[in-house]
Amino acid sequence: MSRLKLFIPLLMFFLLAGLFLFALSREGYNPQDLPSALIDRALPDFSLSTIESDELLTASDITGEVILLNVWATWCVSCRVEHPYLNKLAEQGVKIVGIDYKDDRQKAMQWVEKLGNPYAVNLFDVDGKLGLDLGVYGAPESFLVDKKGVIRYKHVGVVDDRVWVETIKPIYDELTAQ
Amino acid sequence: MKSLCHIKIAIFYVILVTISSAALAVVETYEFTNKEGRKRYKVLVDELRCPKCQNQNLAGSNSPIAKDLRRELHRMIEEGNDDEMIKEFMVKRYGNFVLYKPPLDHNTIILWSSPALIGFIALLVAFVFRSRQAKVAHSESLSDQEKDKLSKILDQYS
Numbered sequence: 001m002s003r004l005k006l007f008i009p010l011l012m013f014f015l016l017a018g019l020f021l022f023a024l025s026r027e028g029y030n031p032q033d034l035p036s037a038l039i040d041r042a043l044p045d046f047s048l049s050t051i052e053s054d055e056l057l058t059a060s061d062i063t064g065e066v067i068l069l070n071v072w073a074t075w076c077v078s079c080r081v082e083h084p085y086l087n088k089l090a091e092q093g094v095k096i097v098g099i100d101y102k103d104d105r106q107k108a109m110q111w112v113e114k115l116g117n118p119y120a121v122n123l124f125d126v127d128g129k130l131g132l133d134l135g136v137y138g139a140p141e142s143f144l145v146d147k148k149g150v151i152r153y154k155h156v157g158v159v160d161d162r163v164w165v166e167t168i169k170p171i172y173d174e175l176t177a178q
Numbered sequence: 179m180k181s182l183c184h185i186k187i188a189i190f191y192v193i194l195v196t197i198s199s200a201a202l203a204v205v206e207t208y209e210f211t212n213k214e215g216r217k218r219y220k221v222l223v224d225e226l227r228c229p230k231c232q233n234q235n236l237a238g239s240n241s242p243i244a245k246d247l248r249r250e251l252h253r254m255i256e257e258g259n260d261d262e263m264i265k266e267f268m269v270k271r272y273g274n275f276v277l278y279k280p281p282l283d284h285n286t287i288i289l290w291s292s293p294a295l296i297g298f299i300a301l302l303v304a305f306v307f308r309s310r311q312a313k314v315a316h317s318e319s320l321s322d323q324e325k326d327k328l329s330k331i332l333d334q335y336s
Contacts, residue, residue, distance in 0.1 A: 034229055037273035102242070128246055135271040137229040137243040 036143075036154035037135055043069075043149045044133035048123045051100050051108045062121055063149035066175045068096045068142055068168075070119070070159075071131060073103040074111050076139040082158040083115050089164065090118030094172070098122035101131045101139055144168060146175045206245070208252045215255045222251055222264060225279060229272045 023029070038044075045059045070086060072079040090096055098119035100108045105124060112122065125131055134143065135154075144153040153171050155163060210216040220237075226247065228239035236244050236251070247268070254264050265277060274280040282290055320328065 032230060032232055034275055035273060037269065037271060128242075132246060132250065133271060135229075135273070137272070 030157065033156055034135075034137065036151070038143075038151045039154065041151055043145055043151055044130070046123075046125075046130045046133070048125055048130060051098075051105055051112075051122045051124045057121065057123065059149060062097050062123075063145065064147060065095050066147055066172060067120075067145050068094055068159075068172070069099060069134075069145055070096055071099045071101050071134070071136050071139050071141040071143075073101045073139050074107040075103065078158050079140045080115075082140050082160070083118075085158075085160055085164070086118040087116045089159075090120075095120050099125050099130060099134075101125050101136065102128045142168075144171055144175065147178065206248070208248075210252075211256060218261060219251060219255055222255075222261065223248060225277065226251070226265075226268060227276050227278055229276055235278065 043059050043063060047056050047058055049056055068089070070082075072082070086096055096118050098121070100122055102125065105126075108122070108124070112119065123130065128136070134141075134151075138156070140158055142155045142159050143151050146152050152175060153168065155168060157163075159168065208219070210219065223237040224235050226236045228234045228236055228241060228244040228247070230241050230243050231239045234244075236248055250267075251264065254267065259267075268276045274286070280286045280289070
């Protein structure tokens with residue numbers, strides 16, 4: 001009987017291994033994901049120009065409808081991958097507000113000219129101040145903001161069809177119906 | 179001859195000091211208006227975690243967000259914010275994850291108490307293990323009856 005006790009460490013190993021396997025194989029597993037501290041809080045105020053014009057905009061200028069806030073930059077490779085899908089969403093009527101994060105204005109303008117412009121408004125966050133207030137730590141990141149200007153959801157990483165349909169769209173529809 | 183020796187020693191020390199300052203990790207040099215500020219900066223830059231880096235503090239990380247947060251930290255210290263306000267600023271944007279010493283609440287109680295708990299369990303196991311050993315050792319030595327029997331048998335042969 002005490003012989004069997006020798007197998008306890010092996011059993012614990014298998015249990016742990018199974019646990020790790022399960023956790024690692026989960027869809028969308030990313031150890032760098034950080035839950036947003038801004039959920040259910042108002043969009044932080046700002047005073048930024050757009051990439052096209054010097055006219056300064058504030059938070060009240062972009063809120064009022066449900067918007068998808070998309071943090072992007074020309075130096076961000078994944079944003080290039082995400083962009084066609086954003087074009088698609090814009091065509092479907094989703095209002096997308098871009099935050100061009102720590103980027104070069106000229107390059108940004110060339111980017112939207114060449115690749116299509118899904119952004120209703122494209123804020124130029126040159127030193128990343130708005131990004132910092134939003135808890136941004138990389139690009140692309142996207143936020144869902146409701147009609148009252150309250151942040152309701154954050155997605156870190158590329159928004160593709162699966163992410164949109166499975167995770168973001170349900171919330172978007174709910175917020176639009178409010 | 180002697181002055182050449184002195185010069186070599188001087189050069190050695192200059193190089194030594196220059197190289198050793200590079201070992202202080204990443205950081206850009208910031209000017210502080212007083213010593214207290216610089217001290218607080220050094221402490222906070224160790225206690226705040228880089229949000230992107232998965233276990234590097236702001237002092238040790240080269241990522242852009244860490245640079246930005248160091249700049250903000252410097253700005254906030256210079257503007258007169260105290261440590262509480264600075265931590266609140268960081269947590270408001272990045273959550274408790276950004277503190278290497280998160281506040282004690284129902285989420286973090288396991289984190290804070292696990293070292294003591296595991297230490298306690300380890301002591302318990304060690305204690306049980308030792309008392310088991312003692313029992314085994316004890317049962318392996320002869321009882322009084324067996325000792326008598328043994329001496330009688332030995333007496334037969336002596």
